[in-house]
Amino acid sequence: MPFLCDRDEYNTGVVVATFMQGPYIRISPGDYAEVVFPMYPGQVFAGKVITTIDATKAGQLTATGLLPGASSTAKARFPVRIHLDKGKNLRLPAGAQGAAAIYTGDVQLAGIIRMALMRVTSWTNYLFFTS
Secondary structure: OOOOOOOOHHHOOEEEEEEEHHHHOOOOOOOEEEEEOOOOOOOOEEEEEEEEOOOOHHHOOOOOOOOOOHHHHHOOEEEEEEEEOOOOOOOOOOOOOOEEEEEOOOOHHHHHHHHHHHHHHHHHOOOOOOO
């Protein structure tokens, strides 16, 4: 029996991106974000950070009570919910892949470079189709 997810108005146009510990700590709700998807080449979707989620699976203990290894916590990625400005009618299947950038204003020159790279990434999606 198939199950369908019926999204409410609050979650329409919301995507989740994950970030490493260093950049994650600088992200806060309201920060400007951009997201690109291979299924929409040449398009950059603007949005804002809704929430940051201060938990990751690397922080969970196993049922046996063993502590996680030090190497597993170094690769931890933290989720961030982003509301896309024009995402209300955007078709995004569950599990769709993409790239996200959040501009915190800490290093503005790096933000300009990242904006250019996001656009290049979006345009290269016309050239490289993945299956």
